[in-house]
Amino acid sequence: xxxxxxxxxxxxxxxxxxxxxxxxxxxxxxxxxxxxxxxxxxxxxxxxxxxxxxxxxxxxxxxxxxxxxxxxxxxxxxxxxxxxxxxxxxxxx
Numbered sequence: 001x002x003x004x005x006x007x008x009x010x011x012x013x014x015x016x017x018x019x020x021x022x023x024x025x026x027x028x029x030x031x032x033x034x035x036x037x038x039x040x041x042x043x044x045x046x047x048x049x050x051x052x053x054x055x056x057x058x059x060x061x062x063x064x065x066x067x068x069x070x071x072x073x074x075x076x077x078x079x080x081x082x083x084x085x086x087x088x089x090x091x092x093x
Contacts, residue, residue, distance in 0.1 A: 013036070020032070027035045062069060068076050 023032055023035050071079070
């Protein structure tokens with residue numbers, strides 16, 4: 001949220017003493033809330049990504065992509081990139 005005003009809201013939080021002591025030692029007491037907010041944002045992103053990956057699990061079926069089985073993933077991707085490069089060269093001539 002760099003440069004943007006974020007609406008802040010106070011909330012009581014109970015954390016283990018050793019965690020607070022480590023945060024304070026590392027960041028200082030005056031930056032405790034900022035540190036916890038940044039850590040929470042990172043964890044939220046990680047959990048959201050994991051949930052998206054869990055929902056997508058199994059959506060790729062090998063039988064839908066027989067060309068990958070024949071050529072192998074590396075070769076298939078390499079050929080796609082080469083085709084794109086050729087098209088780009090033709091367009092930019």
